[in-house]
Amino acid sequence: MSHLSPAKCGGIVKRSKRDEMAELTFTYGTMASGKSTLALQLCWQLREGRSDVALWTFGDRSAEGMVTSRIGIEAAAEAVEPGESLERHVQTLLKRAISILVIDEAQFATVGQIDELSWIVDDHDIDVHAFGLSADFLLNVFPASARLFAIADWAHELPLTSSCWCGQKGRCNARVVNGVVAREGSQFVTGDVSEGAVHYQVLCRAHYRLGQLSAHAS
Ligand SMILES: [Zn+2]
Numbered sequence: 001m002s003h004l005s006p007a008k009c010g011g012i013v014k015r016s017k018r019d020e021m022a023e024l025t026f027t028y029g030t031m032a033s034g035k036s037t038l039a040l041q042l043c044w045q046l047r048e049g050r051s052d053v054a055l056w057t058f059g060d061r062s063a064e065g066m067v068t069s070r071i072g073i074e075a076a077a078e079a080v081e082p083g084e085s086l087e088r089h090v091q092t093l094l095k096r097a098i099s100i101l102v103i104d105e106a107q108f109a110t111v112g113q114i115d116e117l118s119w120i121v122d123d124h125d126i127d128v129h130a131f132g133l134s135a136d137f138l139l140n141v142f143p144a145s146a147r148l149f150a151i152a153d154w155a156h157e158l159p160l161t162s163s164c165w166c167g168q169k170g171r172c173n174a175r176v177v178n179g180v181v182a183r184e185g186s187q188f189v190t191g192d193v194s195e196g197a198v199h200y201q202v203l204c205r206a207h208y209r210l211g212q213l214s215a216h217a218s
Pocket of ligand 1: 164165166167168203204205206207
């Protein structure tokens, strides 16, 4: 599995579709690692001078049909419901002669939808760039992400930009419920990394294991 910088990752888009087959690419990382920002940046760069780029999201943090990033940039996106057939959305892609599809929050897709994404690549020659989390708050790989690891042409890990409070790199997306690291619960509770009754905090492995959220152990 190769590891590319965000800058290089944006450069993997092919110059000419005539030269090569379309590809399915998965870019993954922890929470607050800049996935949505990178997805938006990729879209913005690609849309300079071309109109065949589409953006989808499998659920987002704000309004329906928007991809938003924590640094404040956003773009309209087609909202796809987890589990629904992609057929209607694919027809829209074909009508618009889309050749590049960028997807945010791919971890919320179902395994069947990831398979459908691969058919978009193979049957319609559309490049698909999926961005998402690899693992949930219990450190289990999301089913959609596991499928992407299995069938994507490329998988790139974003650099670990989120740090634990101790300064170590944070690999674990801890779900914090009323100040305690959750050890059970539904995989698909949505939330943000900002403070709240239920929120997410990136921790290093050791402090995830200890459930320690700050230097002052409670
Ligand atoms: Zn730590």
